[in-house]
Amino acid sequence: MTYAFLSDIHSNLEALQTVLADIPAEATVLCLGDIVGYGPNPNECVALLRERNVLTVLGNHDVAAIDDFGITYFTDLAREAMRWTQQVIDKQHTQWLNRLAYELRLPDFLLVHGAPVRYFEYCKNVEIARKAFAATDAPLIFLGHTHVAEYYALAGDQTVQHQHMQFGGKLTLEPDQRYIINVGSVGQPRDLNPQASYVVYDTQTREVTWRRVTYPVDAVMAKIAAAQLPPVLAQRLQEGR
Numbered sequence: 001m002t003y004a005f006l007s008d009i010h011s012n013l014e015a016l017q018t019v020l021a022d023i024p025a026e027a028t029v030l031c032l033g034d035i036v037g038y039g040p041n042p043n044e045c046v047a048l049l050r051e052r053n054v055l056t057v058l059g060n061h062d063v064a065a066i067d068d069f070g071i072t073y074f075t076d077l078a079r080e081a082m083r084w085t086q087q088v089i090d091k092q093h094t095q096w097l098n099r100l101a102y103e104l105r106l107p108d109f110l111l112v113h114g115a116p117v118r119y120f121e122y123c124k125n126v127e128i129a130r131k132a133f134a135a136t137d138a139p140l141i142f143l144g145h146t147h148v149a150e151y152y153a154l155a156g157d158q159t160v161q162h163q164h165m166q167f168g169g170k171l172t173l174e175p176d177q178r179y180i181i182n183v184g185s186v187g188q189p190r191d192l193n194p195q196a197s198y199v200v201y202d203t204q205t206r207e208v209t210w211r212r213v214t215y216p217v218d219a220v221m222a223k224i225a226a227a228q229l230p231p232v233l234a235q236r237l238q239e240g241r
Contacts, residue, residue: 005183005199006054007032007113007144010061011039011085012187012237015196016048018215019186027200032144032183033059033113035097036089038081038233039187040223046093058100059113059145060120065089066098070120077230084229108203110138114145122146126160129180133160140173141180142199148191149184149199149210153177165210166191173206181208194240 004027009016023029031054036042042065049056063069064082071079102119104111115121115128116136122145123132129152132141149165155177163171165184173179184197191197195212202209221234 001203002027003201003203004029005032005142005201006030006186007183008034008059008147008185008188009045010034010037010185010187011042011045012220013041013044013048014220015187015215016045018213019196019198020048022211022213023198024200029054030111031056032111032142033057034061034144035059036065036085037061037078039220040227040229042085042089043093046096050096055104056100057104057111057113058097058102062097062100066094077232081229081233084227105138109140109142110136112141112143114143116141120145123152123180123182124148126152126162129162130160132180133178139178142183143180144183144185146182147185147189148182149197150182151208152180154179164191166193168210168212171208173208184210188237189240192240194238
């Protein structure tokens with residue numbers, strides 16, 4: 001089978017639409033959370049995933065949109081954007097978000113937003129990745145949360161290899177290694193590449209491919225300005241940071 005993994009859409013409809021159009025037709029689409037937050041189109045992004053019956057796990061911004069959970073840990077910028085999101089998001093969408101699981105285990109892999117067990121921890125270095133590997137027996141873990149496209153590989157001798165995939169690329173999974181695959185962010189990349197990021201996984205060839213696609217950033221920036229969201233939320237989309 002072929003799977004496409006999306007994460008951290010953050011209410012960026014133009015990025016989501018562009019990514020969905022780029023995904024191979026045969027791929028089953030899965031989402032690793034943070035559909036909402038930061039951007040100007042929370043309702044449209046949730047509706048689009050719901051229309052396509054995309055299997056989705058819960059992100060920390062999704063939880064905050066439901067009932068304020070964890071919002072005290074947000075930056076001032078994230079908190080301001082979330083207050084706006086809470087005012088405009090439809091109840092039917094928060095009810096749908098509230099039914100999502102924190103993790104999903106499929107036969108071939110595990111889906112979480114940030115890390116196994118500690119769901120909203122940022123897997124941002126080798127030490128945290130090592131703890132994440134220890135928290136589950138899943139041989140393959142797909143996650144997001146950091147908005148950085150990269151992977152960690154755990155070898156039999158317990159050494160951990162780390163590789164950024166900032167400009168896309170391909171990884172062939174070795175049978176004697178375990179992997180954490182960070183798919184990057186659809187709607188708000190922070191690896192100094194403003195292109196939307198997602199991952200395609202072919203279970204037959206065992207190839208993981210990071211794909212970067214260009215979307216109409218200017219249109220999103222205009223929407224952010226019209227919604228009177230903080231201007232830095234628009235600027236960072238141009239910079240990928």
